[in-house]
Amino acid sequence: MGEYSGVIRAGLIGNPNCGKTTLFNALTGANLKVANWPGVTVEKKEGRTTWQGQDFYLTDLPGVYSLASYTMEERVSKEFILSGEADVVVDVADASSLERNLYLTLQLLELGKPVVLALNMMDIVKERGMELDLPRLSELLGIPCIAISARERTGLNMLLYAMSRYEEYGNPAMPAKRERVSLRLRDRQDAGKQRNRLSEKWNPTFERGMKSASLAGVSYDWIEEIISQVVKETENHTLLMSGQMTESENHAALIPRQVTERENYALPMPGQVMEREDSTVSIPGRAMEETIRKRQDRTDRIDRYLTGKWLGLPIFLAIMGLVFFLTFAVGGWLKGYFETGLVLLSDKTGVVLEAWKVSPILQSLIVDGILSGVGGILTFLPNIFILFLALAYLEDSGYMSRAAFVMDDLMSRVGLSGKAFLPLLLGFGCSVPAVMASRTLENRKDRLRTILITPFMSCSARLPVYVLFSTMFFGKYAMAACYSMYLIGILAAGISAWILFRLDPHGTDYMLLIELPEYQSPDVRSIIMYVWEKVKDYLTKAGTVIFLASMVMWLLLNFGAEGYVSDMSRSFGAVIGKWITPVLEPAGLGYWQIIVALISGIAAKEVVVSSCGVLFGIPNITTAGGMEGFAHILEDMGFGMPNAYALMTFCLLYVPCTAAIAAIRRETGSGKVTAAIVLFQTAAAWVVSVIAYQALRLWGF
Amino acid sequence: MRLKEGRDHQVYEVLDLHLEPELERRMMALGLTAGTRIEIVNNQKKGAVIVKFRGARFAFGRRIADQIQVKEAAGWGNTAG
Numbered sequence: 001m002g003e004y005s006g007v008i009r010a011g012l013i014g015n016p017n018c019g020k021t022t023l024f025n026a027l028t029g030a031n032l033k034v035a036n037w038p039g040v041t042v043e044k045k046e047g048r049t050t051w052q053g054q055d056f057y058l059t060d061l062p063g064v065y066s067l068a069s070y071t072m073e074e075r076v077s078k079e080f081i082l083s084g085e086a087d088v089v090v091d092v093a094d095a096s097s098l099e100r101n102l103y104l105t106l107q108l109l110e111l112g113k114p115v116v117l118a119l120n121m122m123d124i125v126k127e128r129g130m131e132l133d134l135p136r137l138s139e140l141l142g143i144p145c146i147a148i149s150a151r152e153r154t155g156l157n158m159l160l161y162a163m164s165r166y167e168e169y170g171n172p173a174m175p176a177k178r179e180r181v182s183l184r185l186r187d188r189q190d191a192g193k194q195r196n197r198l199s200e201k202w203n204p205t206f207e208r209g210m211k212s213a214s215l216a217g218v219s220y221d222w223i224e225e226i227i228s229q230v231v232k233e234t235e236n237h238t239l240l241m242s243g244q245m246t247e248s249e250n251h252a253a254l255i256p257r258q259v260t261e262r263e264n265y266a267l268p269m270p271g272q273v274m275e276r277e278d279s280t281v282s283i284p285g286r287a288m289e290e291t292i293r294k295r296q297d298r299t300d301r302i303d304r305y306l307t308g309k310w311l312g313l314p315i316f317l318a319i320m321g322l323v324f325f326l327t328f329a330v331g332g333w334l335k336g337y338f339e340t341g342l343v344l345l346s347d348k349t350g351v352v353l354e355a356w357k358v359s360p361i362l363q364s365l366i367v368d369g370i371l372s373g374v375g376g377i378l379t380f381l382p383n384i385f386i387l388f389l390a391l392a393y394l395e396d397s398g399y400m401s402r403a404a405f406v407m408d409d410l411m412s413r414v415g416l417s418g419k420a421f422l423p424l425l426l427g428f429g430c431s432v433p434a435v436m437a438s439r440t441l442e443n444r445k446d447r448l449r450t451i452l453i454t455p456f457m458s459c460s461a462r463l464p465v466y467v468l469f470s471t472m473f474f475g476k477y478a479m480a481a482c483y484s485m486y487l488i489g490i491l492a493a494g495i496s497a498w499i500l501f502r503l504d505p506h507g508t509d510y511m512l513l514i515e516l517p518e519y520q521s522p523d524v525r526s527i528i529m530y531v532w533e534k535v536k537d538y539l540t541k542a543g544t545v546i547f548l549a550s551m552v553m554w555l556l557l558n559f560g561a562e563g564y565v566s567d568m569s570r571s572f573g574a575v576i577g578k579w580i581t582p583v584l585e586p587a588g589l590g591y592w593q594i595i596v597a598l599i600s601g602i603a604a605k606e607v608v609v610s611s612c613g614v615l616f617g618i619p620n621i622t623t624a625g626g627m628e629g630f631a632h633i634l635e636d637m638g639f640g641m642p643n644a645y646a647l648m649t650f651c652l653l654y655v656p657c658t659a660a661i662a663a664i665r666r667e668t669g670s671g672k673v674t675a676a677i678v679l680f681q682t683a684a685a686w687v688v689s690v691i692a693y694q695a696l697r698l699w700g701f
Numbered sequence: 702m703r704l705k706e707g708r709d710h711q712v713y714e715v716l717d718l719h720l721e722p723e724l725e726r727r728m729m730a731l732g733l734t735a736g737t738r739i740e741i742v743n744n745q746k747k748g749a750v751i752v753k754f755r756g757a758r759f760a761f762g763r764r765i766a767d768q769i770q771v772k773e774a775a776g777w778g779n780t781a782g
Contacts (some may be wrong), residue, residue, distance in 0.1 A: 065731055066727075066730030068726050068730060070727055070730075097757045100756070101731055104730075220732055276770040300742065303742070308743075310746060323735050405760040408745075408748045408762060409747050409749070416754040416761060418749060418762065511762045512760055512762030513759070513761060513765060514760050515758065516759060518758075668750060
C-alpha cells in the first residue's frame, strides 16, 4: 500500500468499443506501462495522471460485456476489482446503447465497490433525438453519472472530481445508500402524475431486482425499468412526433427502439406485451425525417457495401491490398533513408575504432556483431510503423470486425470461425500479437488451430529475407517472388487448418459472435498511442532478444574448439551447420552457412539477413553493393534461383521466432502443445521447400 | 422458425435459445433473451448473419443463428431505403 498512499487507484472497465481505451489515453497521455496480467496474456495497461494535486493510478481493464467469468478477460477484471487493487471503478458506458452497458454497471454495483459511471458518446444519443436524465440515473443507481466525450476530451475534470471523492459514495455504506435511493423514489411520487405512475410500478421491481441480483441475476427487465425513467425525448424528437410520419418511419429514426416505444406509449410490467395506444403520428416535413435518418443509418449504408453479398469480399481484398502496398511501397521508400544512415554509421564506427587502436576482436564484435545485427533490424522500422498504422486505422474505424464477418463463410470451410481471421491478418504484421489475438476465440480447439497456423502468415520480420534473396535472384520479378511467399503462407495455413479439422473426430464447432460497432473516423490520439506501443515493443525486442542473438551468433562463429578462430569454417557454428547439412540437401539448402543463418533466425527471423552478412563476411548486406557481392559468392557456391526460392519458403514456414514461441507457450498453456506446434511447422517447412526446390529444378531453372 | 431462416430487414421476436449454458449466459450479457426484438440486417445464405438488437449490431455465425428460435414481429425494418 505504501507506494500508493495518497494516490487514488482506479480501474477502467467497460464494454468493447465503448471508448474506454480512448478515455484511458486521454487521461494518462503517454504515461503508460503495458504488461500482461499474471498468468494470462490479457494485456494490462497502467498509467498515471495528476489532477488538482491529486495523483491517480489508472488500470485499463479489458473490454467485457459482463463479469460472469466466462472469458479470461472477465475473470481478470472481476478478480482485479474484488482484490481491492482499485479504490474506485470507472465504468465507461456507450450512452448510445445504454441498455446493454447498464448490464455491466449493475453487476459492478453488486461487487460493492465505489463505481463512477462515465457516459461516453452522448452526442450520438442527442443525434437520435434523445436525452438522458443523468441526475435521475445517478439517483437510481446511487453513484455519480458523468457525461464525457473521450474523443473531444470533455467532462474529464468532472470525472476526475467524482473519482477523487469516491469515499462519499463507496462501500460499505452501499446497502444503506440503496435504501436511501428507494426512499427518495417514494418522495418523488407526488412530483407529478406521470412520475407517480412510473414510480409505483417501478419501485417493487427495483427492490426485487436489488434483492435477487447475484451476478448472474441482473435482469434486463430491471434495466428496462431504469431506462424508461432516464431516457427522454429532445426537441428533435418532439418535432418528429408532431409531424406526419408513419409508424414505421418514426421508429426508423429512433434507437434504442424498445426505449422509445415504452416512453411513448406506456410503462410495461416485465414480460407484459406492449399494446400500442397510438399508431399514427405526424411529420413536420420530409426534410427533417431525411436528416435524422441520414445520420442514423450511416453505418447501415456503409455496411450495405462493405458487408454486401457481392461487394463485401472484393472490397475486403482491395483494402488488404492497399495495406500491403502502403507497408511495402511507402515503407520501402523510407527504408532507403535508414539504410544510408546505417552505412554511414557503420563506416564511421570502423574508422573511429581503427583510430583508437581497439583490438581486432572487439572491433569485429562492435561492427560485425552489434552494429550489423541491431542496425539491420532498425531499417525495417518504417515498414512495421506503416503496417501498424494501417492496422490501427482499420481497428479504430470499426472495419476489422466487418472483415471477420465477410470472411466467415470462407474461413468456415477450413473449420475456422470468421473471428479467426483477425489473428491471421495480424500475423502479417507480427506473429506475437497475432497469436495473442487468438484468445478472442472461445472454443479451445478453434484457438489451438488458429495458433498453429498463425505463424504461417508471413510476418513483417520475414520480409527482409525475401527482399534480400528475391532482389538478388529474381531481378524484375522480385516483387512477384515476395508476394508469392504470402500466398504460399496463406495456402499452407488453409491446408493445415483443413487437415486438422478433418482429422478431428469430434468435428468441433466454429462460432462467430462479434459486435459490429458504428463506423467512426479513427481517433488520431488512439492511433498514435497504438502505433507507438507496437513500435516500442518491436524496438525493445530488437534491443534485447535480437541483440542477444547477435552476440550468440558472433560467439558461435568466432569461437571454436581452439578458442578464438579467425577462420569461420572452424567455428562451433560451422560444426552444427555441417552436421545438419544432409537433412536440408533435398531442399537445395545444404550449405552450412545458410543453415547457421537459419538457426540464428530462430531468435528473430530478420536476423537471417544480418547473419548472412556476418557469415559471408559482407558488411551492409542490405545495400545494393552488399547484395551484388553476396550474389556473386552464392552463385560461385552453386546456389541459384531455385535454392533462393526454397530458402525463402523455408524461412516462411519454419520454427517461429523465440518471442512467438513464448507467446504460443503462454496462449496454449502447455509446453507439449508448443513443442508439437513448432515441430509441425518445421516439418511443413521442410516438405514445402523440398517441393518448391525440386519443382523449380524440374522446370529447368 | 430459426433466426437463420429469417429475411433481411425483418424484425423478429426471440422465443428460445438452444445454446450451451456458457454461450447462453454470454447472450444474456449482450441482452439477447427470450422476448427480445431482433432485426436481421444482412443474412448471408451460407455464412453469418448481421443482426441488431438493443441498439447494437452483431454478427452471428451460422451455428448460433441456427439455434435461436424466433417468430416474426410486427415492426420496423429501418435499414431499407
